[in-house]
Structures are given as C-alpha cells and as structure tokens.
Amino acid sequence: MAKMIDRPSGLGAQPTPAFEEQRRRWEAASAKGRSRKDPGSGAVDRTISDVPLKVVYAPEDVAALDLAEDLAWPGEYPYTRGIHPNGYRDRLWTMRQFAGFGTAAQTNERYHFLLAHGQHGLSVAFDMPTLMGYDSDAPQSRGEVGKCGVAIDSLVDMEVLFDGIDMGDITSSMTINGPACIALAQYIAAAEKKGIPRAKLGGTLQADILKEYIAQKEWIFPPRPHMRIIVDMIEFCTREMPKWNTISISGYHIREAGSTAAQELAFTLADGFAYVEACVAAGMDVDSFAGRLSFFFNSHIDFFEEIAKFRAARRIYARHMREKYGAKDPRSWQLRFHTQTAGCSATAQQPENNIVRVAFEAMAAVLGGTQSLHTNSMDEVMALPTEKSVEIALRTQQVLAYETNVTNVVDPLGGSYYVEALTQEMEDAAESYFAQIAEYGGVIEAIEAGFFQREIADASYRYQRSIETRDRVIVGVNAFVKEDEPENLNLLKITEETERGQAASVQDLRAKRDGPAVQRTLERLQAACRDPKDNLMPHLIDCANAYATEGEIVEAMASVFGRYTEQAVL
C-alpha cells in the first residue's frame, strides 16, 4: 500500500481504516471488470499523447504535492491555479479570432464584421508570400497570394487593413514570425500616420522564429542572426511601446506538426527561455522585459491532458523565471497565454462535427485559465472559413463565457487527483526534455541536430498509425463513417483576380514612390544589419514610411544575414 503522506503539507489526506476497506472492495470489483467493445480497439488506458492512465486517481497520486509550493492560491506563485486572484470573475478571456484573406480591403471588411459581433481584439493572418518575405509579384508567390491570409506588401496595404479601425483602442495580434520586425514597423507607421503614437499601441507579435525551424517552417534568415532581430524588437518595444506584448512564443504549430502535449509544452517553454537568455546576454535586465512575454498554446481534444498542460506551463515557467533567471517582479513569473483549438483535430469528413470538437477544446482552454482564445471554424480543414462558420465559432466562445458558468470559480479542477497527477507528469516530462535539449548545448544546437524535428515526426507517425489501426477512434473518419457525404459545404474562394490585382498594385507603388529615398533607407538598414549595436527597428520604420516593399526590405537584410535552408528530416 502506498504511503499517503509524504509531506505533512501535502494534498493527500490521512487514510482511515474505513477508506482502506473501501479501497480493497474497489480493487476486487475493478479487477472483475470487462473491457467494453468500441468501434476501435480502444486506447482507454492512455492519453492521446500516450501518457499511461490509471482507472481512477486517489489521494496517494498527489501525496507528494505540496500545497504551498506546488499549488498555492490563484494569483500566487507558482500560479498553477492561475495568474489572477479572481480568475474570470474580474475579466473574461479576450475573444480573438484569427482572420485574414485576399486583399487588405477584403480582410478589413471581415475585421469590421468581427468587431461588430462582439469580438474584442484582432488577429491578423498573413498569406504565404508575406510570411516568407516575398512581394505579391515575385515568381515564388505564384498561386499563393491572399490564399491562407492577407497579402501585405507595403505600408499601403497595412493602412487599408486598419482603415476605419481605432488602432489606439483595439489590440492586434499578428502571426508573422520571419518578417515580424517588418510587420511591426508597418503597423507603427500606419498608426502614426493616423496620429496614434506607438506608445499607445497594444497587441502582440507571434515573432517566435525558433518554432519555425522546429515545426511550422516559415523562416527567412538563419537562427543566429534572427535571434539578434528578436532581441532588437524586444529591446525596442520595451523602451518605446509600453502597452505592446513584445513576443508571443508559440507551441501551437509544434502540436499541429504532430507533437505530443508534453513536447508542445517543453519545446515551447524551451524556446521562451532561449529568448530570455538571449535578451539577458544582450545586457537587458530580466524584469525589464519578461512581464511582456506571452505564450500561445494548442487546445487538442484530450480534455484533461490539455488542462494539465496549461496548469503545468504556468508552474514550470514561474519556477524557471524566479529560480533560474532570478526575476524579482511577480509579473515576470506569470505565464500569460493565448489558445487556439486544434486545427489538426478537425476532420474534412462530416465537417459539422468540428463545431462540437471546438467547443470541448475551448472549454479545456478556459478551465486551464487561458487569457485569450481563438475557436476554429468548422470548414477550416478545407478552406478559409466563411462568415457563417466564423460566427458559429465566435458564438461558441460566447456560450462558454456567458451560459455554462464554468467561469464562476477559479481553477475548478484544482485538487482533482487526476488533474493534479497529470499536471505533475507534464512538469516532469518537460524537465526531462529540457535536460535533453541542454545536452545538445541549447535550442539552436538541437534544431541544427534535427532533434525536435525527429521527435515530432516520430510522434506524428505514431498517432497516425493509431488511427489507422483503429486504436483511436475519430468519429466520421474511422468509425461512424457516412458513405456519399454531401459536398454542399459553402466554401470561401480566393480568385486569381486577387493575385493579379495585388501584383499590379505593388508594381504601381514602385513606379509612384520616391525611389531614391527608398534606396537610401534600405542602405541604412543594411548598414545597421552589419552593426550588431545598432537597433534595427528605427531603420525598419524608416523603410516602411518610405513605402519600401516587404520583399525589398527582406532582400536588403538577407544580403547581410543570409537565408536559411533546412536539412530535411524524415
């Protein structure tokens, strides 16, 4: 029999003879149980990430947890139970739907629609050419313009994107990674042209380049020069943009690439710590910038595992920031995060089922204490979402927020034997990954060795096989399949017109603007790239204001920094 009380201050209660008698009866009854028959063979004894599960959890599973050190109270270090003392009672999460498609004008119209329907903040999705640093008329851009996001070639497009929107009032998140510094420069330039100073701008950039090398593969420059760009951005925003959350560090794409929950957690936090170390190495005081770092996680379909992941993330982060990096300000210890429901859990078959999956995933994010949330639309597995499906996704959040009452009590699953045990397992798994990454010499070295890429590819293949063998059931895919599914889903189409129009307008801009002035700003930017002491951001803002295109700016930077190429890992 497990000894229950390892620590007098622990969560496990003192067992009584009556409790032990019940346990013996339960063990006998449980042993007689027969496994149920599912459509699949049924992976009932482990999570979706292959973490083994018991039939039931009991006090001994959490006996080692210390109430003060491991759980504490909401708003108290190590924030396992949340960063706010009153949770969602004081403030709900921000409902932030990621959107962008076609031209800046088309996306601007969608933003007005979302804001009119009660959305709180904007989240910009850019198209592939913009993400990869090419103008819409570049040969590499053919077929991609406006397809999976909005095409932004220059300040002209950024101005149109935010036309009629009070940039001093809303917050914007931009998922832009490789060219994040350029998008930020254009955003600042667009706002300042409207008379809104940069100090008043609120929002964040998903500028997490490390996870691009690890998972999403939208990179431009090699890792080492790119770390300098990130440090420059953080340093600049810390100094000049007090309301801007400098960088959002993202596990979403790591999970979408097929990782387990523990890998998502560990790799994302490892990336976050790498940025902290880079800023400290550049001479910044950890408390000057750490309070404005934020994170972005996936919410997958394994309900309790996800909740445990969010809780563990806060605890691990707090411990490392205080103990390892010596942060003194409690804000530096608090992990704030945005969540998006798992695109990879959505199915093309019976797409309406995705509405239900999203609702469960969104609830897991909320029970895990997310600060903001994007709920996927049911049709995103096939195309960009229609207005109707986006509305359902937003309504899902509103039902969750205002009808279910799950927001009324902080960390309602705190103290659950199961969730606490799983939270601890997540923390242990993450620490073990941190040790492996350290053996490579750090995150960049582990990327260069293909460590993350291999780990993720292995996990994703294991997962796919488990669906294949029907070890795991996916409704509508390998069970409850409907023959002859209707194909009447109304999908959003981006036409070739968009590409031609966008390419023409960037060519038009090049002809109209002051060419020599553009050239001068690009040359100054190049010189700054060569001088590690010169912060790149002011030069980038000059380039934006001169209407240099993104492709030109990237070209100037790449002439100094080079371009990254990957050794493909299968």
Place this chain on the structure above:
Amino acid sequence: MNERPLRVVIAKAGLDGHDRGAKVIARALRDAGMEVIYTGLFQAPEQIVQTAVQEDADGIGLSILSGAHMTLFPLVVEQLKAQDAGDIVFFGGGTIPPEDAKRLKELGVREIFTPGAPLQTIVDFVTRECGKRRTPAA
C-alpha cells in the same frame, strides 16, 4: 520477377511549410516496402519532376496545404509533359475542396487525398497504380 521496389517522390512545393502530412505519407510508403525520396520544402514544379526523372521514380506525391493547389498541381502536370514523363503516377493531397479535387483529376492528377484519408488507402493506391506502370498491359 525480383524487381527493385517501387520508388516514389514525395514533394512539397511553393511556399508552404506544413510538412506533417508529407512526412507521414513518406514513412507509410517506406514501411510498405517502397523507396521514398522526400524533396524537402519549397521545391519548384520543374525541380520536382526533374528529381523524379533522375531517380527513375514510379510516382510523385505532392502535398499542398496553403491553398495554392490550383496553380501548383497543374504546373507539375505541365512539367511531366514537358519532360516526357507523363507515365509517372502523379497524385497529391492537402486541404483541397472537393470541387477543386475534381477539376485537378480532370487535368491529369491521378488521385487527390484529403485530411482523414486512411494511410492504407494511399499505400494501396500507390502500390496498384505504380505497379501498373511497371507492368504495362501486355
């Protein structure tokens, strides 16, 4: 009848970095005993076909999740013709609406698999179609 195993090129084209599907398919085909050449990311259609021709591949599988499928698939079909390699079995997958998949098949793409397609279906398809290429109807 002891021929070399079927050889398939799995490719990513354009600017799309989403490589989970391509890698999973590559492994599944390899596990099924085929030789798989994975091109890595950001390949131009002409490069992809060149690789297949040089490697004497029986099939090309192209994965696109960025929405550029109506541009990139036809470019590969064009290149197959241009490089006199029309007998290579060309198939693909990704986030491709049914209507577009139909159109692509009319243009000469042998099959389009969408998210949720069972690996075994894909393996069976490649085995059958690439096998036919090896033993043309007598």
